[in-house]
Amino acid sequence: MLPPPGSCSADVPDETGRYGKFGGRYVPETLVYALDQLAAEYEAACGDATFRGELDGLLQNYVGRPSPLFFARRLTAHCGGAEIWLKREDLNHTGAHKINNTLGQALLTKRMGKKRVIAETGAGQHGVATATACAHFGLQCVVYMGEEDIRRQAPNVFSMKLLGAEVRGVTSGSRTLRDAINEAMRDWMSSVETTHYILGSVVGPHPFPKIVRDFQAVIGRETIQQSHAQFQGLPNTVVACVGGGSNAAGMFYPLVGHHEVELIGVEAGGRSSSPGDHASPLTYGSPGILHGSFSYVMQDEDGQTSPVHSMSAGLDYPGVGPEHSYWKSTGRVNYTCCSDEEALAAFDVLASCEGILPALESSHAVAHAMAWARERSSDQRIVVCLSGRGDKDASEIARLKRG
Amino acid sequence: MPFVTAGDPDLEFTSAVIEELVARGASMCEVGIPYSDPIADGQVIQESYTRALSRGIKVSDILQTLGQLAPRINGPLVTMVSHAIIYRHGMERYADALQDKGIAGMIVPDLPVDESDGLAAVCKTRDLSLIQLVTPTTSRDRALKIADTSSGFLYYVSVAGITGERSVVPQELQERVGWLREQTSLPVCIGFGISQPEHVRVLCQVADGLIVGSAIVRRMADAATDSRDQALRQVGDYLSSLLAVMDAR
Ligand SMILES: Cc1ncc(COP(=O)(O)O)c(C=O)c1O
Numbered sequence: 001m002l003p004p005p006g007s008c009s010a011d012v013p014d015e016t017g018r019y020g021k022f023g024g025r026y027v028p029e030t031l032v033y034a035l036d037q038l039a040a041e042y043e044a045a046c047g048d049a050t051f052r053g054e055l056d057g058l059l060q061n062y063v064g065r066p067s068p069l070f071f072a073r074r075l076t077a078h079c080g081g082a083e084i085w086l087k088r089e090d091l092n093h094t095g096a097h098k099i100n101n102t103l104g105q106a107l108l109t110k111r112m113g114k115k116r117v118i119a120e121t122g123a124g125q126h127g128v129a130t131a132t133a134c135a136h137f138g139l140q141c142v143v144y145m146g147e148e149d150i151r152r153q154a155p156n157v158f159s160m161k162l163l164g165a166e167v168r169g170v171t172s173g174s175r176t177l178r179d180a181i182n183e184a185m186r187d188w189m190s191s192v193e194t195t196h197y198i199l200g201s202v203v204g205p206h207p208f209p210k211i212v213r214d215f216q217a218v219i220g221r222e223t224i225q226q227s228h229a230q231f232q233g234l235p236n237t238v239v240a241c242v243g244g245g246s247n248a249a250g251m252f253y254p255l256v257g258h259h260e261v262e263l264i265g266v267e268a269g270g271r272s273s274s275p276g277d278h279a280s281p282l283t284y285g286s287p288g289i290l291h292g293s294f295s296y297v298m299q300d301e302d303g304q305t306s307p308v309h310s311m312s313a314g315l316d317y318p319g320v321g322p323e324h325s326y327w328k329s330t331g332r333v334n335y336t337c338c339s340d341e342e343a344l345a346a347f348d349v350l351a352s353c354e355g356i357l358p359a360l361e362s363s364h365a366v367a368h369a370m371a372w373a374r375e376r377s378s379d380q381r382i383v384v385c386l387s388g389r390g391d392k393d394a395s396e397i398a399r400l401k402r403g
Numbered sequence: 404m405p406f407v408t409a410g411d412p413d414l415e416f417t418s419a420v421i422e423e424l425v426a427r428g429a430s431m432c433e434v435g436i437p438y439s440d441p442i443a444d445g446q447v448i449q450e451s452y453t454r455a456l457s458r459g460i461k462v463s464d465i466l467q468t469l470g471q472l473a474p475r476i477n478g479p480l481v482t483m484v485s486h487a488i489i490y491r492h493g494m495e496r497y498a499d500a501l502q503d504k505g506i507a508g509m510i511v512p513d514l515p516v517d518e519s520d521g522l523a524a525v526c527k528t529r530d531l532s533l534i535q536l537v538t539p540t541t542s543r544d545r546a547l548k549i550a551d552t553s554s555g556f557l558y559y560v561s562v563a564g565i566t567g568e569r570s571v572v573p574q575e576l577q578e579r580v581g582w583l584r585e586q587t588s589l590p591v592c593i594g595f596g597i598s599q600p601e602h603v604r605v606l607c608q609v610a611d612g613l614i615v616g617s618a619i620v621r622r623m624a625d626a627a628t629d630s631r632d633q634a635l636r637q638v639g640d641y642l643s644s645l646l647a648v649m650d651a652r
Binding site for chain 1 (some may be wrong): 442462514535540
């Protein structure tokens with residue numbers, strides 16, 4: 001079953017934005033100009049030591065990186081198997097991994113001489129992280145957010161407004177992340193010349209999946225260093241939740257070449273495996289086109305996007321980044337999903353065992369790690385990407401528990 | 404050249420509208436295949452797509468209806484369709500279906516020229532037109548490449564933006580379209596935002612054709628509340644009022 005070694009390359013995408021057959025750029029002609037400009041600017045920035053230096057400085061002194069790699073002793077004992085370690089992205093400024101990407105893209109915005117930023121958000125974490133970066137750099141910021149998400153992630157809506165961003169509610173379609181991306185893209189169609197779109201995950205047209213992955217890869221690089229420092233090796237397994245796939249891509253990408261490390265992405269299994277009850281395109285979907293990219297997606301036989309469900313706003317998305325589809329097709333990463341119920345149970349266990357409230361998104365990864373650890377011996381180790389903190393979810397969890 | 408959404412509120416009405424428009428003098432008709440995530444469309448067309456999809460419309464039903472209509476009318480039909488839909492059906496299968504139904508070609512608003520080689524080849528072997536778009540953000544070199552790989556006509560998008568009625572057309576439009584027409588033997592048609600007789604008066608001299616979308620779709624939407632005959636007449640009268648401006652030139 002194992003693919004031949006080397007069939008999964010870290011040297012992706014190619015210059016057309018392809019990861020194997022996935023990715024590409026399926027957008028209106030109007031946007032091609034902005035995407036070309038972004039790709040060129042990013043390439044120039046990569047070769048510019050000042051740019052890297054400025055970003056590294058911010059990650060260290062503004063975000064608080066490196067984020068700790070923490071041994072969850074009581075959680076490990078609770079599961080009674082392998083050691084569970086947590087990569088604490090929840091301790092970043094603004095409470096999630098999203099800030100790694102928004103600071104990078106805000107710096108690119110400045111380089112391009114653009115003064116206005118737009119973003120989409122689901123859980124609101126990317127919206128808050130974008131509003132934060134814009135406040136820091138003095139950029140105008142508009143965030144598109146589905147009305148359903150505005151309801152269930154209210155604390156983040158307040159934060160964005162306090163940070164000076166304008167939050168525009170989206171009432172079309174399912175009123176969630178997918179519709180917020182549509183609306184942001186439409187804004188960008190009319191504003192490409194003055195506005196940068198800070199996309200929040202490894203989705204969308206080339207070069208977004210690559211840029212976001214690269215800015216998030218700090219997670220995986222630190223994890224490798226910290227693993228060597230704390231347990232003189234690499235973990236057996238690394239697990240991350242997958243919405244669009246940015247925290248997972250950032251964690252996995254530096255580990256892709258370390259074939260001895262098993263990589264597992266956890267999608268939102270929602271209520272059941274029936275169509276419309278989950279948000280797991282890699283598990284149940286098939287390749288198709290959505291939001292400018294060719295990747296696994298939940299679609300009907302006509303190519304219309306299907307309804308999806310997750311209690312977690314950040315995972316409630318019918319598509320996924322093209323590099324994940326590539327990793328799935330090469331067999332380098334295994335993808336699975338876990339239900340709303342399992343994620344809620346994991347939330348409770350982590351809260352009571354470790355005094356950490358994980359985001360509902362991250363709780364999916366915790367749930368899978370707990371199940372994995374139970375089946376393994378104590379000389380094995382699993383690292384969980386704890387992508388964000390759960391403060392934003394407290395009232396929604398209370399509501400879900402009342403049933 | 405009118406644009407109509409297929410299936411809003413149903414295919415019977417779509418057929419009737421197209422027949423009416425062609426009878427009033429439309430030279431061809433663009434038929435929008437409803438899509439769940441139309442990034443290039445403004446509110447009017449988005450909402451018409453949502454209405455059509457909420458009634459469970461299927462691509463096969465649309466093509467069936469167009470196939471019955473095509474031989475009855477005096478002007479070609481082209482589909483405006485997302486590549487998400489074409490890909491799911493299979494490029495060859497979709498093209499075969501169009502050819503089989505006597506539909507002249509397609510406009511794929513989310514397939515830029517860099518990704519269109521495959522579909523262009525499929526269209527060429529079937530004598531279908533692949534109408535590609537040039538926009539105000541397209542560089543001149545790129546516009547030439549797009550002209551090279553297009554067939555049927557070139558679609559010049561009047562503004563950097565989404566579909567929807569606008570009160571004024573951009574100043575530079577005439578010059579840009581004029582340049583493009585000198586570079587290609589294909590007809591160049593202008594679309595996006597065109598809705599008023601004044602637009603037609605200014606633009607009919609610089610372009611080979613004008614595409615009117617949201618203004619028609621908005622009037623068609625009245626069929627849901629008013630009587631169908633009335634909506635049909637309104638749409639027809641509206642087109643006639645635009646064509647009268649052209650004839651007056
Ligand atoms: C804490 C947290 N984790 C994960 C996600 C899912 O996004 P991605 O899969 O891009 O990491 C989100 C998205 O909002 C989030 O807020």
